[in-house]
Amino acid sequence: MEGYVQVYTGNGKGKTTAAFGLALRASGAGLKVFIGQFCKGRNYSELKAFKNLPNITLKQFGTPKFIMGKPSDEDYTRAEKAFEEVKSIIQSGKYDIVILDEANIAMDMGLISVDDFIDAIKNKPDNIEIVITGRNAPKEILEIADLVTEMKEIKHYYKKGVHARVGIEK
Amino acid sequence: MEGYVQVYTGNGKGKTTAAFGLALRASGAGLKVFIGQFCKGRNYSELKAFKNLPNITLKQFGTPKFIMGKPSDEDYTRAEKAFEEVKSIIQSGKYDIVILDEANIAMDMGLISVDDFIDAIKNKPDNIEIVITGRNAPKEILEIADLVTEMKEIKHYYKKGVHARVGIEK
Numbered sequence: 001m002e003g004y005v006q007v008y009t010g011n012g013k014g015k016t017t018a019a020f021g022l023a024l025r026a027s028g029a030g031l032k033v034f035i036g037q038f039c040k041g042r043n044y045s046e047l048k049a050f051k052n053l054p055n056i057t058l059k060q061f062g063t064p065k066f067i068m069g070k071p072s073d074e075d076y077t078r079a080e081k082a083f084e085e086v087k088s089i090i091q092s093g094k095y096d097i098v099i100l101d102e103a104n105i106a107m108d109m110g111l112i113s114v115d116d117f118i119d120a121i122k123n124k125p126d127n128i129e130i131v132i133t134g135r136n137a138p139k140e141i142l143e144i145a146d147l148v149t150e151m152k153e154i155k156h157y158y159k160k161g162v163h164a165r166v167g168i169e170k
Numbered sequence: 171m172e173g174y175v176q177v178y179t180g181n182g183k184g185k186t187t188a189a190f191g192l193a194l195r196a197s198g199a200g201l202k203v204f205i206g207q208f209c210k211g212r213n214y215s216e217l218k219a220f221k222n223l224p225n226i227t228l229k230q231f232g233t234p235k236f237i238m239g240k241p242s243d244e245d246y247t248r249a250e251k252a253f254e255e256v257k258s259i260i261q262s263g264k265y266d267i268v269i270l271d272e273a274n275i276a277m278d279m280g281l282i283s284v285d286d287f288i289d290a291i292k293n294k295p296d297n298i299e300i301v302i303t304g305r306n307a308p309k310e311i312l313e314i315a316d317l318v319t320e321m322k323e324i325k326h327y328y329k330k331g332v333h334a335r336v337g338i339e340k
Contacts, residue, residue, distance in 0.1 A: 001335060004327050006183075012319035014178060014188035021190030021216075022338070028219030029337030046191075049198030052222050096337070129338060146332070148324035149182035155318040157174050162316070165171060167199030167266070168192070168299065 003096070003129035004146035005121060009104055009137035012151035013169075019099045019133050020046055027055040031096040035059070036086050038079060038106040038134075039067055044170050057095075061085075071109055079111035087120045090128060097129045104134030104141065114138045173266070173299040174316035175291060179274055179307035182321035183339075189269045189303050190216055197225040201266040205229070206256050208249060208276040208304075209237055214340050227265075231255075241279055249281035257290045260298060267299045274304030274311065284308045 006022075008015040023033045033056045041062040050058050061082030067075055090098050106112045118140055121130055132141060142148055164170045176192075178185040193203045203226045211232040220228050231252035237245055260268050276282045288310055291300055302311060312318050334340045 014319045017191035018184035018188040021187035024190055024194050024219045025216045026337040028215035031337040045198035046195045049194045146327040149184045150322040150324050152320040152322050154320050157316040167196040167201040
């Protein structure tokens with residue numbers, strides 16, 4: 001099966017969630033999935049759910065703290081190490097699908113170089129599907145992608161004062 | 171926890187997939203989820219994956235045949251019965267989240283009345299979260315929703331001739 005490059009971007013809810021649904025469907029079909037989460041390092045409920053699913057490996061590369069404003073030295077070091085790991089995972093051929101959650105954000109914040117990232121994607125083995133999520137996808141990523149969906153916020157309940165809820169948003 | 175109404179619509183890839191990711195996350199948090207799929211009746215890979223997940227019940231209300239053009243009498247009968255079942259499931263209080271996959275399509279095709287659907291949503295128990303997916307969401311649905319994300323197709327590989335693949339799209 002030839003692998004493509006899918007991108008989920010935009011300011012609306014559903015990007016990471018769609019990638020997780022994709023991982024779930026793939027695991028049902030017996031495909032092997034790696035999910036690397038940039039800029040995230042918290043025990044979200046999905047970590048618990050993935051424990052029940054064979055064929056899915058999830059790794060969080062960030063710290064529990066959300067990056068606000070200027071990234072710290074630790075954020076840079078972690079992203080750099082994460083990117084090295086992701087490159088070897090893509091090349092390893094162990095996974096049919098590699099999901100790079102919030103990689104757009106990591107590039108947008110300058111934690112990963114867009115050029116290096118594109119090189120890694122261009123050099124992927126043919127049969128591997130890559131899924132990239134996060135708002136503010138760099139235009140170079142949109143150009144090399146085979147599929148791009150923009151999740152567009154039309155209405156959001158956080159404007160009503162609804163906070164992230166366990167099991168729904170986190 | 172108060173329940174809201176979420177809608178995923180638009181012509182892009184990721185609507186059903188996001189709802190499945192949401193179900194996965196919720197199951198990880200111990201919430202109970204019902205997924206009713208209108209207009210679908212095939213053994214998609216997700217059916218297999220959901221078998222490994224506690225707390226998720228998935229039911230397909232459609233036939234294996236995709237509805238093209240004018241719906242058949244069977245399509246109408248099935249949708250009517252499905253809608254009755256969904257209403258009692260919403261009222262039963264057995265589930266924290268009720269996902270109505272492709273319900274927008276069912277309304278758009280006239281298989282379910284928009285007014286009746288809105289009544290069912292308005293009469294839901296307070297603590298139940300409702301998630302509605304499908305393109306062409308009726309404007310009345312967007313009005314009563316608390317959260318709306320439009321999945322907008324920016325680029326799609328089917329235009330390159332890529333067909334739905336097992337584990338990725340189905």
